[in-house]
Amino acid sequence: xxxxxxxxxxxxxxxxxxxxxxxxxxxxxxxxxxxxxxxxxxxxxxxxxxxxxxxxxxxxxxxxxxxxxxxxxxxxxxxxxxxxxxxxxxxxxxxxxxxxxxxxxxxxxxxxxxxxxxxxxxxxxxxxxxxxxxxxxxxxxxxxxxxxxxxxxxxxxxxxxxxxxxxxxxxxxxxxxxxxxxxxxxxxxxxxxxxxxxxxxxxxxxxxxxxxxxxxxxxxxxxxxxxxxxxxxxxxxxxxxxxxxxxxxxxxxxxxxxxxxxxxxxxxxxxxxxxxxxxxxxxxxxxxxxxxxxxxxxxxxxxxxxxxxxxxxxxxxxxxxxxxxxxxxxxxxxxxxxxxxxxxxxxxxxxxxxxxxxxxxxxxxxxxxxxxxxxxxxxxxxxxxxxxxxxxxxxxxxxxxxxxxxxxxxxxxxxxxxxxxxxxxxxxxxxxxxxxxxxxxxxxxxxxxxxxxxxxxxxxxxxxxxxxxxxxxxxxxxxxxxxxxxxxxxxxxxxxxxxxxxxxxxxxxxxxxxxxxxxxxxxxxxxxxxxxxxxxxxx
Amino acid sequence: xxxxxxxxxxxxxxxxxxxxxxxxxxxxxxxxxxxxxxxxxxxxxxxxxxxxxxxxxxxxxxxxxxxxxxxxxxxxxxxxxxxxxxxxxxxxxxxxxxxxxxxxxxxxxxxxxxxxxxxxxxxxxxxxxxxxxxxxxxxxxxxxxxxxxxxxxxxxxxxxxxxxxxxxxxxxxxxxxxxxxxxxxxxxxxxxxxxxxxxxxxxxxxxxxxxxxxxxxxxxxxxxxxxxxxxxxxxxxxxxxxxxxxxxxxxxxxxxxxxxxxxxxxxxxxxxxxxxxxxxxxxxxxxxxxxxxxxxxxxxxxxxxxxxxxxxxx
Numbered sequence: 001x002x003x004x005x006x007x008x009x010x011x012x013x014x015x016x017x018x019x020x021x022x023x024x025x026x027x028x029x030x031x032x033x034x035x036x037x038x039x040x041x042x043x044x045x046x047x048x049x050x051x052x053x054x055x056x057x058x059x060x061x062x063x064x065x066x067x068x069x070x071x072x073x074x075x076x077x078x079x080x081x082x083x084x085x086x087x088x089x090x091x092x093x094x095x096x097x098x099x100x101x102x103x104x105x106x107x108x109x110x111x112x113x114x115x116x117x118x119x120x121x122x123x124x125x126x127x128x129x130x131x132x133x134x135x136x137x138x139x140x141x142x143x144x145x146x147x148x149x150x151x152x153x154x155x156x157x158x159x160x161x162x163x164x165x166x167x168x169x170x171x172x173x174x175x176x177x178x179x180x181x182x183x184x185x186x187x188x189x190x191x192x193x194x195x196x197x198x199x200x201x202x203x204x205x206x207x208x209x210x211x212x213x214x215x216x217x218x219x220x221x222x223x224x225x226x227x228x229x230x231x232x233x234x235x236x237x238x239x240x241x242x243x244x245x246x247x248x249x250x251x252x253x254x255x256x257x258x259x260x261x262x263x264x265x266x267x268x269x270x271x272x273x274x275x276x277x278x279x280x281x282x283x284x285x286x287x288x289x290x291x292x293x294x295x296x297x298x299x300x301x302x303x304x305x306x307x308x309x310x311x312x313x314x315x316x317x318x319x320x321x322x323x324x325x326x327x328x329x330x331x332x333x334x335x336x337x338x339x340x341x342x343x344x345x346x347x348x349x350x351x352x353x354x355x356x357x358x359x360x361x362x363x364x365x366x367x368x369x370x371x372x373x374x375x376x377x378x379x380x381x382x383x384x385x386x387x388x389x390x391x392x393x394x395x396x397x398x399x400x401x402x403x404x405x406x407x408x409x410x411x412x413x414x415x416x417x418x419x420x421x422x423x424x425x426x427x428x429x430x431x432x433x434x435x436x437x438x439x440x441x442x443x444x445x446x447x448x449x450x451x452x453x454x455x456x457x458x459x460x461x462x463x464x465x466x467x468x469x470x471x472x473x474x475x476x477x478x479x480x481x482x483x484x485x486x487x488x489x490x491x492x493x494x495x496x497x498x499x500x501x502x503x504x505x506x507x508x509x510x511x512x513x514x515x516x517x518x519x520x521x522x523x524x525x526x527x528x529x530x531x532x533x534x535x536x537x538x539x
Numbered sequence: 540x541x542x543x544x545x546x547x548x549x550x551x552x553x554x555x556x557x558x559x560x561x562x563x564x565x566x567x568x569x570x571x572x573x574x575x576x577x578x579x580x581x582x583x584x585x586x587x588x589x590x591x592x593x594x595x596x597x598x599x600x601x602x603x604x605x606x607x608x609x610x611x612x613x614x615x616x617x618x619x620x621x622x623x624x625x626x627x628x629x630x631x632x633x634x635x636x637x638x639x640x641x642x643x644x645x646x647x648x649x650x651x652x653x654x655x656x657x658x659x660x661x662x663x664x665x666x667x668x669x670x671x672x673x674x675x676x677x678x679x680x681x682x683x684x685x686x687x688x689x690x691x692x693x694x695x696x697x698x699x700x701x702x703x704x705x706x707x708x709x710x711x712x713x714x715x716x717x718x719x720x721x722x723x724x725x726x727x728x729x730x731x732x733x734x735x736x737x738x739x740x741x742x743x744x745x746x747x748x749x750x751x752x753x754x755x756x757x758x759x760x761x762x763x764x765x766x767x768x769x770x771x772x773x774x775x776x777x778x779x780x781x782x783x784x785x786x787x788x789x790x791x792x793x794x795x796x797x798x799x800x801x802x803x804x805x806x807x808x809x810x811x812x813x814x815x816x817x818x819x820x821x822x823x824x825x826x827x828x829x830x831x832x833x834x835x836x837x838x839x840x841x842x843x844x845x846x847x848x849x850x851x852x853x
Contacts, residue, residue: 069781070724070725070726070727070728070783071724074721074723074724074726140723140724141721142721146681146682146720146721147682148680148681148682148698149681149682149721149722149723152680152681153723154827236697236698236699236700237698237699241699242682242697242698242699243697276585276596277587277596278596278597278599279598279599279600280600281599281600281601281602282600282601282602282606283600283601284601285601285606307684307693307694307695307719308682308695308697309694309695309697309700309702312628312629312632315628316625316628316629319621319624319625320621320625323617323618323620323621324614324617326613326617327610327613327614327617330609330613331606331609331610331613333574334574334606334609335606337574337577337578337581338599338602338605340578340581340582340585341581341585341599342585342596342597342599343581343585343596344585344587344595344596345581345582345585345586345587346586346587347582347586355578355582358578359575359578362570362571362574362575362578363571366567366570366571367567369563369566369567369617369620369624370560370563370564370567372617372620372621372624373559373563373620373621373623373624373625374624374625374627374628374629375555375556375559375624375625375627375628375631375691376556376559376560376563376624377624378556378628378691378692378693379556379560379688379691379692379693381693381719382684382686382693382719382720383688383719446560447688448686448688448689448715448717450684450686450717450718450719450727451719452721452726452727453726453727454726454727455727455728456727457715457730530598531596531598
């Protein structure tokens with residue numbers, strides 16, 4: 001193939017990884033190195049957040065608290081939620097894989113502002129250190145920090161919110177950087193409709209980051225002012241409004257749900273065509289549905305607050321708008337499935353995780369209407385049904401998409417192939433463990449078990465034991481997955497420039513790529529997924 | 540619990556919510572089998588059989604008609620689901636006629652109940668079957684949730700506001716009440732019960748008859764033990780095992796108590812009474828000053844009964 005010839009030409013043995021020593025990483029301006037640093041950092045946070053999840057599941061083996069105090073349990077679920085959301089799911093794909101692959105995808109040498117990019121990383125790390133400092137009086141508020149509890153509790157709320165403020169700032173800077181990069185640095189010939197779908201997903205994500213994140217920054221600032229200076233924004237005793245905090249918080253945190261999922265959808269849109277040997281079905285529909293999801297995502301925050309005494313009319317409007325997120329989401333799922341039709345499908349690890357994404361995301365998606373519909377929302381709100389639903393979308397969706405991306409791009413990033421045997425074993429454990437854990441939570445949620453309970457009534461015992469067993473399988477699978485990648489990094493087979501025989505630009509560089517990505521900026525003459533006939537524009 | 544209603548629903552209203560649930564489950568089930576079926580079927584059917592044929596796949600890049608329909612059909616389906624979900628909700632949240640009002644105040648970590656005639660209770664709400672009851676909900680410290688899963692309803696209790704929740708309990712029974720908005724350390728022990736009584740039984744209770752076997756006088760210590768559970772004392776105070784929020788109760792009576800500052804006190808009857816009606820007066824060293832007063836929710840006789848019970852906990 002003509003493709004492979006381009007790929008194999010030139011490049012020193014270890015490309016951008018050639019330089020050694022910690023300075024070459026800490027002060028690098030190379031988007032690939034910054035991406036790798038983000039990846040490693042966020043994976044550590046993922047494992048930490050997972051450790052807290054295991055402590056929670058361990059405690060829930062018995063109805064009464066046994067291993068930890070109720071306070072310790074509350075700290076663990078707060079840390080689990082806050083770390084997973086702010087330190088892993090939000091940054092991992094955009095800042096990690098996005099940093100590495102957006103320039104490669106659009107044929108650029110780097111992002112638009114490399115120094116800002118490095119600064120974002122270090123602001124992120126600084127944010128984490130501040131979060132760490134808050135452990136002197138660990139947070140017990142849940143990751144949502146609802147007032148007035150968060151304004152009264154003895155924990156280091158101001159410190160933690162400052163840490164998240166910094167992390168949010170890093171997220172805004174990264175988003176800005178990506179928007180400018182996509183607008184200004186596309187290779188000659190790469191029109192908007194020739195951009196890979198991962199870039200479309202990341203572009204929509206960046207818009208949300210830039211528009212929504214300042215709101216949460218301001219919210220945490222107000223909370224800190226309330227705690228430190230005694231100002232009364234949220235305290236009803238002084239004339240504040242505790243529900244106002246919820247509006248502020250969800251005005252950010254709902255759109256951010258799509259910061260979490262859109263990049264993963266982008267990855268799946270990359271992986272499915274390659275391993276089906278077929279062009280993606282409905283390219284434009286997938287691209288524009290990302291923007292539609294980002295837009296509608298700003299209009300639906302109220303659906304987190306149907307039981308907080310908003311007017312019935314406001315509830316009805318938020319419910320109505322919420323349902324419309326389902327449409328562009330359904331379009332994506334239909335398009336992915338249609339891409340498989342009459343393909344020539346193989347099941348290497350990236351494809352396994354991408355298909356798992358679709359499988360689990362469908363379950364997460366189809367349980368959404370129960371929560372979007374007003375009467376059933378009131379029933380299920382704040383029960384384990386919600387916990388199950390968002391783990392199916394966030395972990396079953398985003399994390400599976402992340403795993404798909406890690407395996408898919410592993411050869412490009414490291415020059416080694418991921419070990420397939422262990423990758424599949426890990427996948428099997430994860431798939432079974434995940435469903436045992438979280439499907440059980442739908443059932444116990446419908447039966448009425450509230451979330452965030454350190455102790456529960458004996459009638460919920462059986463489900464909790466099953467969920468805990470599932471979670472240990474899931475954790476074993478995740479550990480095996482990372483052990484396998486670590487092992488492959490050192491012992492894996494050498495990867496060619498384009499081992500999966502993909503068609504997008506990042507595969508037209510050696511593996512790993514050279515410092516400035518391309519020896520010669522490629523001229524783009526086709527859309528990214530034209531398998532078979534050499535030229536094809538999307539329908 | 541209520542017979543004749545599916546899924547353990549405790550009222551016709553709950554059964555209507557279940558109707559919405561079932562409708563969404565049926566529609567969702569259809570799309571579940573459709574999408575997962577196609578996903579798995581395609582993955583199996585079109586798996587690569589001959590490695591040399593991977594560039595012979597058809598060039599299908601889209602199909603406008605198909606894509607039009609799979610935008611249109613989900614749009615119609617979600618509008619339908621929205622409509623029924625909203626209809627039932629609107630019917631249930633409409634203004635009720637002639638409802639009995641019960642005021643419930645949430646605080647860390649119990650529910651204070653006040654009936655229109657001034658009667659009070661803690662963590663136990665009694666209502667007659669067959670009558671509409673309107674709960675006026677408030678909170679005195681942080682946001683709590685007032686959730687009745689058997690009736691498929693919940694409403695937040697928000698400091699500085701009064702929110703309402705209407706219920707039509709139809710059959711006698713005992714129903715669990717949970718706090719569903721995270722409210723601090725003992726959140727998961729903030730439980731209460733809704734006791735729906737047959738109308739004549741309720742009338743007897745309202746007329747002031749004490750519970751328990753007719754004629755028998757409940758010994759004070761036994762009554763104290765019953766109150767310790769129903770008034771929420773044991774949410775924060777352990778009798779056995781490690782301490783919860785407050786000091787353990789076992790062996791408390793007669794012991795020397797270190798207080799905040801350098802002071803000490805002997806836990807005699809007066810100390811125990813004061814700690815129940817005015818908990819902030821003498822704060823045990825090492826414990827947060829978070830206990831609410833029970834001055835308004837327990838009668839002096841109740842307090843004496845509690846003290847008698849505490850004296851027995853050697």
